[in-house]
Amino acid sequence: MIRTVLALSVLSAAPVQADVSRAVTDHILPGFAQFATHAEALSATAAADCTPAAVQPAYQAAFDAWLGVANLHIGPSETGALSIAYWPDDRAFTPRALTALIADPASRDPATFAEVSIAARGLFALDMLLYDPAFAGYAAGDATCTLVQVVSADLAAQATALDAAWRDAFAAVLTSAGAPGNATYMTGDEALRALYTQLLTGLTFDADMRLARPLGTFDQPRPRMAEAWRSGRPLRNVVLSVKAAQGLAHALTDTDLPLTDAAVARVEVAASRIDDPAFQTVTDPQARLLVDVLHQRVAAVEVAIDTEIGGALGIAAGFNALDGD
């Protein structure tokens, strides 16, 4: 069990006890197991009835579960997360790839579907197939209906593989940080640092991508740059992602996190004031203002976590990653 007492930061009242093992056992592994369960349910639902109305609820539940672990981009998720959630897609690779798949029956072979472009796989392929008018008008028996089944089955296979890879292999890499032979995490602090980085990177993604993109500028809001707007998920994704970060922060530390919890509560209040969960009304100045407030509240969570945990960890951005040459 990894238990590291970190140096006191100026702002901390007590030493932060960090516990990578607990974060893995109590937060990360249950999150992947839950996502695998929901992805399998989605695949079973689509296999039984692939029409949009039948599949949409299972898709929404799977996406909810994904947000519990979507902020993690280490280990199996380093590449695995990309083919589950391919976004942003500014060059519209997803609709192009899906159109090509619908036109060519051979390309929809479930046995080889893992080799198609990642833009045509995962949750964002389903967002488009199940909700975009250009795709979602299909009926049972249509090529698109088959494609929904293939994408759902592939998503379930990915979720199962990711769950297994975390549980059976990478969890031990994290919890054995500093042990002889561990070339990924050479000290206990490195595993902690890796998880903490995921936490903050996830919140930055919420602020900079999920919120700042649709906000655009006051003169030019960009509603279509919201994440999964077709399936009405932009607001929900922000809230669930922030709550996942809060959960990981608590699992990672022993101390109370009153600033973090208060900041997350303010995110939820700001979220409750937003009428359109898809952020499609940001073109209206009043509606945009409410999303802008949410953006500020999410940024404040980052500050709170940095204050309560990060300062003690002494985390700085990469020495070489930022150099650029």
Place this chain on the structure above:
Amino acid sequence: MTTRRTFLAALLAAGAMPRLGWAAVGNPAYLAAAQEADGTFALFGLTEGGIETFRISLPARGHAGAGHPVRAEAVAFARRPGTFARVIDCATGRVIRDLTPPPGRQFNGHGVYDPSGAVLFTSEQDAATSDGVIGVWDVAAGYVRRAAFPSGGIGPHDLRLMPDGATLVVANGGIATDPTDRTKLNIATMRPNLSYLALDGTLLERVELRPDLAQNSIRHLAVRTDGLTGFAMQWEGEAGIVTPLLGLHRRGTDLVLALAPEADEIAMQGYAGSIAFDGAGAEVAISSPRGGRVHRFDDTGAFLGAVSRSDVCGLAARTGGLLASDGLGGLVAIANGTARPLGHADRAWDNHIVTLPKV
């Protein structure tokens, strides 16, 4: 500033005291610079096993360096836009000479000695135009500037000597930069190339990327003993496009571009910071500190796999595989795709590992 007097003093010093070979500093296989925990910088000699053989303070963060093939003497280049390079006696830590580029020129972070150690070649650019220049320094005479010739492109970065000992290969990155900082000025029109030059500056061969990859800056090089050149690239174009970050070239033939699977390539974040062939020359690896990954390919450009390590950048050949260094202070041996820790210190290893010639 170099005056006639300091120049003479350096020459005299060189003549008066024959310098020691690498054996005198523990026979390091590599040179690597790092930032220490207290914020200062130093240059280290390292064995293949990652053991330090010497440590010498540096005045500031460097980029890369070059090791004299015979004497325990190294030149450390400043980061771009560089106004100095420091030649250091690795046995004593004494500064042998500070090299300054001619007025209006900048060092671009890399240099290489000829196999005898008589001449040092430096990668430079015209500060105003970013036109590439290779500087030629007479080492025996005390690092006297003897000549300069065009590098064959804009913004040269890494350069290497080919196994024939008579040809330089230069990574002309293609990026024109502001004379006072690293602001990039010509991303829309950049055209990087790989140039092969005779030691008198004659352009022997120049290879360019296809037009849709023109924003892929060719920056770092590794040359295998049979002349196969590997080059690592950094994508300057639109985000979200998957581009190859490794190229292979053999003189007189077409370029081979090496692509990893889509998700792996995305995880590299369009950036390769270092490149090296492994000890056997069977595989070639590139590193991405941004992605925290090393990608391995075979010598035909087929993807072999990835190794994950935060802020990894330095790469060098090692018996049986590769050595990787990172900003968290780790030294990792990679053999057949398996990573094994060699050592960890409370310091941040810099971008590059310089391999010294085996004696």
